Amino acid sequence: MKIGIDIDGTITHPSSCFTYMNKHLGTSIDFNQASEYELHTYTDMNQIEFWDYMVNSGHETGIYRESIPQEHVRHHLWNLRKQYDLHYVTARSELVRPVTEEWIKQHELPLDSLIMTGSHDKVQVVRDLSLDLFMEDRLENAVQIAEDTSIPVILFDAPYNRKAVPNNVIRVASWNEAVQEIQKFAPIR
Ligand SMILES: [Mg+2]
Structure with missing residues (x-):
């Protein structure tokens, strides 16, 4: 996956x-x-x-x-990486790849694949890489990916994204919850 x-x-x-x-x-x-x-x-x-x-x-x-990682994200990313292919897909532009990679390394997160779209349109990346599941916090991205590609999208709850979502968008409050949801689609062996 x-x-x-x-x-x-x-x-x-x-x-x-x-x-x-x-x-x-x-x-x-x-x-x-x-x-x-x-x-x-x-x-x-x-x-x-x-x-x-x-x-x-x-x-x-x-x-x-100066960004702060979410709680437990490092633990979960390394664990998920044992079973799944992880691709970071950000709307940041290529111009900020150096600071982005530096931050990932500084916080000791895995770094295999980093796609910088420079725009909010991530649907093409989902299709090009044949992604099976997406994790996102921006409501419009989550809805667009879920509707255009039918893959499940895990939406990290935040005050700015509290609106109705389609059935294949799953709202979670934490990385712990997110991983529980991922395991429903493809259990970690
Ligand atoms: Mg985001």
Whole structure:
């Protein structure tokens, strides 16, 4: 079985980017009330202005560098890797591959395959790699993958993704729960 795994909000803790913005960009976002996924909505910039600013000021790499892994993710990734092919599939661009790989190594996570789409469209990657299951935190991605490819998608619950989902999207609150769900599809021997 081949598993696709998003990075931000799935491997990293979903509060990481909000913590970074509060610390470095002067926002005061309460993660538990953060109903919007798109970070620019917490500023007075539009999406293009915000990401231009983030890239040019070095804050984009800063966010990735200061991200905190989810609880137990390292343990579970190494365990899953014994049985399954793991592919990290992130919307981050190729330009930030160095900081991304550095972070993965720093946190001692397995690194076999890292696909950087530079966009939110991950359906093509799911098809190209014939992935059997996907793990994600962005609602729109989870729904799109589930509907367009019919594979099960494990959605990591976060304040910004609490809306109705199709039957093959399984909402979980932790990596422990996520692994229990994965085992239902292909039990670990
Ligand atoms: Mg994500």
